[in-house]
Amino acid sequence: MxxxxxxxxxxxxxxxxxxxxxxxxxxxxxxxxxxxxxxxxxxxxxxxxxxxxxxxxxxxxxxxxxxxxxxxxxxxxxxxxxxxxxxxxxxxxxxxxxxxxxxGPPSHIIEQMGSKIKSRKTMEAAGIPIISGITYPLKDVENAISAASQIGYPIMLKASAGGGGIGIQIARSEDELRKIFSGNQRRAESFFGDGSMFVEQYIENPRHIEIQVIADNTGKTLHLWERECSIQRRHQKVVEEAPSTFLDEETRVLMGETAVKAAKSIGYTNIGTIEFLIDEEKNFYFLEMNTRLQVEHPVTEEITGIDLVAEQIKIAAGYQLTYNQDEVKRDGHAIEVRIYAEDPKTFFPSPGTITKLELPEGSNIRHELAVKEQYVVTPFYDPMIAKLIVKGSSRAEAITTLQEALLKYKVEGIKTNIPMLQAISTHPEYKKGNTSTHFISKYL
Missing domain, CATH: 3.40.50.20 (Rossmann fold)
Known part of the structure; x- marks a missing residue:
């Protein structure tokens, strides 16, 4: 070690x-x-x-x-x-x-999966279902319009090197694509040093479901079940939970097996996540692979009892996985919400000094944070200041714990998105599990 x-x-x-x-x-x-x-x-x-x-x-x-x-x-x-x-x-x-x-994984795998265009080609070659789209970088807007006409509108314009929702936008017509292309390309170049763009078919009312994979250096590769991350704003996740209420057991197992197949096809090692979009008929498509630990990893830890950071370190040190796929059990339901220093109405960052901080406590409440009273939230970094994770024997129990915890969560001196999280957790459609990627724009 x-x-x-x-x-x-x-x-x-x-x-x-x-x-x-x-x-x-x-x-x-x-x-x-x-x-x-x-x-x-x-x-x-x-x-x-x-x-x-x-x-x-x-x-x-x-x-x-x-x-x-x-x-x-x-x-x-x-x-x-x-x-x-x-x-x-x-x-x-x-x-x-x-x-x-x-x-983490070797550098050549990070490079291979870091480009959305390259990763699409790789997954298609491995027999993983992908969304209809192109597998080459677009030169200009005319090139994009030509590609979009082959796929059919609406389409999603994406930055190949993108992440965090940057460089992604829907176009429902040629006019819309003309308006958004150059701006997204400039943003991609500014944020990632790579302005390569591509287009793919846009799936209406999708869910965003990802599978946690883990692989040691002997090639042993497992999945640790799924996380549903559909509630997003500006293509950035806000609420994540496990397991997904949308999946039936057959689809759940198939998605896990597909993620393992994808990871094995590239010789992946360490922790990684295969992200899928899934439509209303439960057809799922490869979206991207994150070759790192995810922000939302605690919900997987809560339902499996596996410390993912410890596993990362052990695998990197040469240790082998000590359990098999059939030993990875699911226990209860976990939900994570991201707490941002931002205006809940405009989503603009809200830097400043935290003058008061009161955290809810309980056996099924977990906090991941690095702030305290009098901590100064600067404008230099990501505005996420904390994560609140709750667990219950059922989703209903976890939601009740989440609602109670958010009511007791006090942050003063800066604005936060806690009011929005409260609105989500108490919304009838959220309680029903109707959590598509359009949830915030549709209901809030």
Whole structure:
């Protein structure tokens, strides 16, 4: 097992990783920007190093500086968390060259699955169902219109290197596609350094269901069941739960087997997620693969009892999986909501000082956060400040616990999306399980 791990991340996920490392007896190294000098992950780690100013490009995305710290502090491995450098193939490659273990899949797999165009080709070749679309980058808007005419409107315009809902937009006609193409292409170039765009058929009223996969270095690959992540705003997830109320057992098993097949087809190792869109007839289609830990991983942990961060570390250290597919059981129902420092009406970020913080407590309530009273939420980073996870023996019980917990969750000094989360959790359609990707726009 590793003796020392550097965590190339910040906020609640850095705290989450440190917590598991402590249980495994592993020393941790934190890196931080000037804006995070008083952050909880800095105080919790055994060692901490300043790596730059608040700008992400000059701190948390500074590969050379992070690797310099890793080498000088004698870290044996680096955990990238999620976001930031977690799906950066070049970072993983440089870790490999520096003989530092990257806790995740090999760099060539990250590169292969990081491009939505490449991953579509790969999955199609492996016999995984994909949405009708193109598998080449579009040169310009005329190229896009030609492709869309072959597929048929409505279509979804997407950035090949995209993520977090950036560079994605629906076009229901040629006029709409002309209006949105250049703006989305510019955003993709700005955020990802790659303006490659493609189009695929738009599925009306879909659900977003993903399968957690895990694979060791011997090729043993399993799935840890599904998470439903359909409630989104601006293509970003807000509420996630497991299991999905929409799936029947036959579809659930088939999706799990398909995800395992997809992971095996590329020789995947470590933790990953195969994301699917599923239509009203329960036809499912490959959307993308995230070659990292997901924000919503706690709901899988709650229903399976498996610590996914611990599994990541063990696999990276060369350990083999000690259980088989039929031993991965589901127990109860778990729901996670993301708490953002943002105006619940406009979704604009709401930086500032948290003057009061009261958290609900209970045996079926779990918190993932790295903020406290008097903590300053800066405008430099993602506005998600915490995650609230609840569990029940049934979905109804979990929803009741969630409603009660949100009523007791107090954050003052900044605006948060807690009112919106309360509205979702008490909505009759949510209680019924009618949670398509249009839920917020349709009901709220």
């Amino acid at each position: 590793f003796k020392k791990i550097l965590i190339a991340n910040r906020g609640e996920i850095a705290v989450r990783i440190i917590r598991t490392c402590k249980t495994l007896g592993i020393k941790t190294i934190a890196v931080y920007s000037e804006a995070d000098s008083n952050a909880l992950h800095v105080k919790m780690a055994d060692e901490a190093f300043l790596i730059g100013n608040p700008r992400i490009s000059e701190s948390y995305l500074n590969i050379s500086k992070i690797l310099e710290v890793a080498v000088s502090s004698k870290a044996e491995a680096i955990h990238p968390g999620y976001g930031l450098l977690s799906e950066n193939a070049e970072f993983a490659r440089q870790c490999e060259e520096a003989a530092i273990v990257f806790i």
